[in-house]
Amino acid sequence: MTTRRNFLYLVSAGTTATFFGSATARAWATPAVATATTTDVFRVPPLTYDYNALEPHIDAATMKFHHDKHHAAYVKNLNTAVNKYPQLKTKTVEQLLTNLDKLPKDIQTTVRNNGGGHLNHSMYWQIMGPKAGGAPTGAIATAITTQFGSYDTFKTQFNEAGTKLFGSGWVWLVTDRNKLKIMTTPNQDSPISQGLYPIMGNDVWEHAYYLTYQNRRPEYLAAWWNVINWTEVNNRFDRALKV
Template sequence: MTTRRNFLYLLGTGTTSTLLGVTNASWAVPVAPTAAAKDVFALPPLTYDYKALEPHIDAATMKFHHDKHHAAYVKNLNAAVNKYPELKTKSVEQLLTSLSALPKDIQTTVRNNGGGHYNHTMFWRIMGPKGGGMPTGSIATAINSQFGTFDTFKTQFNQAGTKLFGSGWVWLVSDKNKLKIITTPNQDSPISQGLYPIMGNDVWEHAYYLNYQNRRPEYLSAWWNVINWTEVNKRFAQAQKT
């Protein structure tokens, strides 16, 4: 049954990946949020148990990563959007692809927290229990065509994530139907660069430090054991439509 909370989440995040821009840069004077303000973005529930990805990602990490870090991004994004009621009709994709058109006082907040919300929503979906193994379907064909072999792709992906200084993400993106491996700092999202993220790994320390401490390469290697290739194929199919 679709609850009001789930409905607001679907409304807030958008159910499609069409990258629409915000064209009206003349915003009204911000309205101070009130207790009655209706939040339009919500934390999506996990579709599997916190411990479902063990031993590769432990339950304690999953719990505070989802319930604390992602929840904080959602809370901060809502606080920013609540100041400008006209923005409540925009999906998170629309906000992130039109950052420069937003009111200046919330641009950084939306970039950081809208990006965090969008990135993590994808992150939970492309992982799952009984995952991993070799890629299947269209994404397997595309990876082999672009990178030669899956092992070559995986090595390049892991190297990019290892070399990223500080916090950020390593991604496989579609750039005009060409696959590329890129990294972004902090919670920056590829969609803000006009790229479609097919899959990405969070290399902030909070994503792995309880289990792996400073051994980021070990975490990156273990992460392939929880990849949900079915979901990655869905995102790849969507990328080809954009």
């Protein structure tokens, strides 16, 4: 259930009749960048590291296919939907996802699936990096210990949630009323649509790991901790606390 606090930062509190009124959602937004050569407003963000930078934990072929093909397909489909309604082209993907029921009905499902895919993957590339991993540091480390008892306990619960998720989806660490919570979503659904802010999330669609791990999802989940960029996770946690 969406809390009042989370509702305030996702949609404008006093103006429920105003479409996409949240200044905070705009502040956290994945930029919708237009160019002079196309009418599309959403873009796949470039990786800040090489395709092979996360090896041996995530192989270069998976990274290239995942980023250049899968993420690009979500962005293409999202742009196609939004291009049908020019008034939506000034909206961020967060604003679209937090107001799905106010979108034209013929694009609601497309935006839910592909807008979620774009938002989720944009975060995913950022919270991973080379020469990363290890135990968390900073404020998120303290919060994890406070909420879960220890980092090891948190990691075990996070991996179990990801393993038990049936089919494709994501496992998340989110903030809910200033508390941390592990949750899962199916397909490309984003916690932001439920009024929750995703601090970090792991993609458990098979395309994220199958070339290396085949059907061994638990092995992928265990290896993924070696590429976590805790600096970026702390940045996301800090933004959540300031709302």
